[in-house]
Amino acid sequence: MLFSEFSEKEVISVKTCKRLGQVYDLEFDKCTGQICKIIVREKNWFFNIFSCDSDYIIPYKEIKQIGADIILVDV
Secondary structure, eight states, rough: OHHHHHHHSEETTTOOOOOEEHHHEEEEEETTOEEEEEEEOOOOOOTTGOOOOEEEEEGGGGGEOOOOOOEEEEO
């Protein structure tokens, strides 16, 4: 899967059923090259003028399922 495809998916918490946002960036392990964290940015349309975005840093092991349109995480 390409990063561009990964970043278009909505990230949703399975615990709260809350939409967290979209994948903004990835953190890799230098030695193994594996993804260790995903960074999810929540776009808040009200604060978009003031550039107040929230970031969630989610360990890759917390991803429960990657679907066609969404990524389910256990956070």
